[in-house]
Amino acid sequence: MSKFVLDFEKPIIELEQKIEEMRRFANSGGVDLSEEIKNLENKVEELKKNIYSNLTRWQKVQIARHPDRPYPLDYIYLMMNDFVELHGDRYFGDDKAMIGGFARLDNRTVMVIGTQKGRDTKSNLYRNFGMPHPEGYRKALRLMKLAEKFNKPVITLIDTPGAYPGIGAEERGQAEAIAKNLFEMARLQVPIIVVIIGEGASGGALGIGVGDRVLMLEHAWYSVIAPESCSSILWRSWDYKEQAAEQLKLTAQDLIKLGVIDRIVPEPLGGAHRDHKEAARILREILIEELEALSNIKPKKLVEMRIEKYRKMGFWEE
């Protein structure tokens, strides 16, 4: 399926190709190889389990950035029905790196919002590589307020290398746009479920990342800074990205221990990029369950609990 293969995925891909070859040979020659094929298939499963349960943090970053990984629009079409995409922040423009709209999830109308990357150069330029400008964050906020008005829960899907660091972005107040979102999301009167599906880089991710429940896919990353930038600032060189990734403790498995996220969403064996449908099926079930749990809490209580949740974040001594 995938053309782009990560180094540590190679043994798996090679075995899979071998199985494929044997199948073709068996079919054309009428030889029974089912026993051998089954053995090899078991071997692939073992290998996958082995590799994917022992990934380094940097390898996880690479998976999270895999160009075949499902993006918000993929999840939306696989998980939901009747998606109507809505556009524009009503002030400046329509940011293509931020998408959103109403949709049906199971038996509920939800507002779904996400940072959207492209799959090739052309679509990546169109989507600005998933890096929103201020108008993206303001569009997201407009849609959240719309959801609040009609009492619909909000789901945000995050996959961004960060808020765009550009001249126009600064002129139009990138910092103010993100700050305002944090403030308004903290007190939004409807449930918010946040899912980090790929890359969760810094304020650009948090700008749509304040919620009652924060979920994170098994191989996603979330941190105050991308490992490369961290390497460049602290080591004064781009060469320490692996170490930076280790130090930043940016995996879902790290962050659940630190209380930054609430739940890890399992990915199909081999990663979400190898089976979009299965990844979406798992996430869909979890979202339905989480929404159900939040649906009976009164708005006032919900906001109180949300503020309290963030109030407790962090560690110190005194």
Next chain:
Amino acid sequence: MSWFKRLTKNISGERKELPEGLWTKCEGCGEIIHRSQLELNLWTCHKCNYHFRINSYDYINILIDKGTFKEIDKKIRSVDVLNFVDTKPYKERLKEAMKKTGLNEAIVTGLGKMNGISVVIGVMDFRFIGGSMGSVVGEKVARAIEKAYKTKNPLIIVSSSGGARMMESALSLMQMAKTAAMLTKLAEARIPYISVLTDPTTGGVTASYAMLGDINIAEPGALIGFAGPRVIKQATGKDLPEGFQRAEFLLEHGFIDLIVHRKELKNKLVQILKLLLEK
């Protein structure tokens, strides 16, 4: 060649060292300023109005009535939960910063009076790991907000920060959400919050409480932004326009209410507070 030979003692050898810290060169115009004059002008240049970066307590002395400042939460200290090591362990960086500044963290918070008006105040200190916000800065800001909420006193936060602290990774990031969430309580109780942005205020601090003031005030020339200028230059490959991300640029683009000279800041804050608090 004897006529080239120095007959007297080397002149440079006789040069007297200036007493340390007595004279300072202005980073704005190069003017050499005597310490006493600098102090008199609250660490601004009398010639070009350049605002020097100053310490938390110096700033508190400028804004708060003499003898009225009561520090709170002084003893909260950072812990290195992630065991973060780059070219140096985080633990060591913390120790060094504490030794260098005499502070426990990058912000000092407390209660005080401004021309008799009770306020809660927080002042950041850029010398402490670049004024970066980790769990402790976030927690101290959150507690300052709570104090303002409980005492019903206005809140003033003077920011100077490189942003969220990398050595606490996602925990630092969460302090942005924490401080912003706490500010909603203050807003709902209609207690004024004035944000003062000084040089430099960037990253996660700008993108949380520093931009969320009911009124945002900046010092002249202060660098204020989300991404740092170097990062933007690198990402876009473009030359940055003159005055980019300076206080005047932000005023022009509508993100701050006022630019106020440090010498006029206390009076301006008092004036605004009176307008808000009096009938």
